Amino acid sequence: MSGAGGATAPPSAEELRRLCDFIYRRSGIAYGEGKRAYLERRLAQGMERAGTDSVPAYLALLRAGPPESDRFINSITVNETYFYREEHQLRCLGRALLPEIVARRGPGDAVRLWSVPCSTGEEPYSIAVWLLENWALVDAYNIEIVGSDLDDEVLAAAQEGRYAARSLARLSADLVERYFEAPRAGRRQIIRDLRESVRFTAANLVDAASMAAQGRFDVLFCRNVLIYFDDASREAASRTLFDALNPGGFLLLGHSESMARISDRFTMRRFEDAIVYQRPLLPPGARMPPA
Template identity: 60%
Template sequence: MKRLPAPAQKVLSRDDLQQVCDFLYQQTGMLFGESKRYYIERRVTDRVLTTGAASFAVYFDRLRSNPAEREKLINAFTVNETYFYREEHQLACLGRSLLPDLITSRRPGDKIRIWSAPCSTGEEPYSIAIWLLENWRLVDAYHIEIVGSDIDTQALEAARQGRYGERALSRLSPDLLEAYFEPAQYQYWQILHDLRESVTFSHANLIDRASLAPQGTFDVIFCRNVLIYFDDEARLLAADNLYDRLKPGGYLCLGHSEAMSRISGRFTTRRFEDAIVYQRPRDIP
């Protein structure tokens, strides 16, 4: 369908805007409002034009009844700002404090599960894999399973492909780039096949308990810089869901501006040399 010139595109009425915001909140927990009008209108108008809907009302009826279109709109609103070795101090905490604590009750060969949720386009779970290979001397003694999950299906597909540009790779040393990537076209680098195979990616929604249950439970969860987009109610729901995905004694790492102590009292705050993290108590089933 031919795209209309910008001046001919209709803006959303106040009621239309509220419908979109309510829909996104119910589906994702992300909070939008009038202050984000331009951001919302650009994305909704693009979907209206792409689908050929005659009006916003027609499009919104399709959105509510069509899971594929619902997925496309949600993809358009997710934030995928990330890069390799982001908040590296938490990776150091993983190797120096969290894993040494966890393996006190494990034997060599036992499984250790690490979850990155949301994982965006894959930089975080791949960073975890690279950091462990480079810095944790016991990495080969245990069965490390790394899972990356996100609500954005396009981001997940990009993560599976594992192709990254200079900005995403800017914090990696030339030695790491050479060891774990191979040059691809147009100034992109691709994660080596064996490393791509070591990370599993899956679709999951932090506020949807049913979508999280198939993920199983984890020893360590990285859930960074997403709760800032939620309101108090959605944060608490996500916190409860993350608690349920943690094994007793497991650890949760949040973003630097997020604090579980302001969201839920179910976790124990742990202050380690490299980072503050949150633990599911061992003695509570």
């Protein structure tokens, strides 16, 4: 590892533990010795960026707070995504989830959809494109799509909405032509109407206050992040996710994730296209009032 002053010793076991504790407190992601090589690379990059020449000095800088603490957390979060990822869940959204939701609403009522973490925006924009293409009632309700992440750099990229070919690979040529501007410097920007149809905000799954600040939603996409959490962080996230849903609202996780092993507050629903977790309409044990 090298910093501004040249070669430095790699972090000791205790220094790595302190770094992992910092990451855990800020993001809920549980790293340890098994990720040493990965963390050493990020640590070296951070030290070079900050101009520090020792691990203890850099750890002190992280404890001091922004901006370096935010930059470092941004560097270690996982942001791999692309358009129409796990498309079967989008089919489930239109065929099963939204019909249940709007059955309890009137024309023009709000329907709120949330992607958290949203990374560079492919997921919330995918929701917008898919609804425009496949849900006949898209104009009958006030659809609000929100994308949130703890990484301010990916949020800025999401708001700009410029994507390379790899992100667009699962979209048909027709969809790309209709919903994206002509390519510039190897990237295509999503059209203004769609950029303006998605709102991006900062939120952290293990920070109840930042999650609650977004209000409640009818459908929540939280995919491929809980696999990086330990049991305590997953339980904390399950509470914030539950509280973020309206009664009767739905949670969609990644294909390798299961809320059934984390919390018993959700009802697991098996639809034709996907397994989904629902916040019950009534609290456990409650009964409908007599007619």
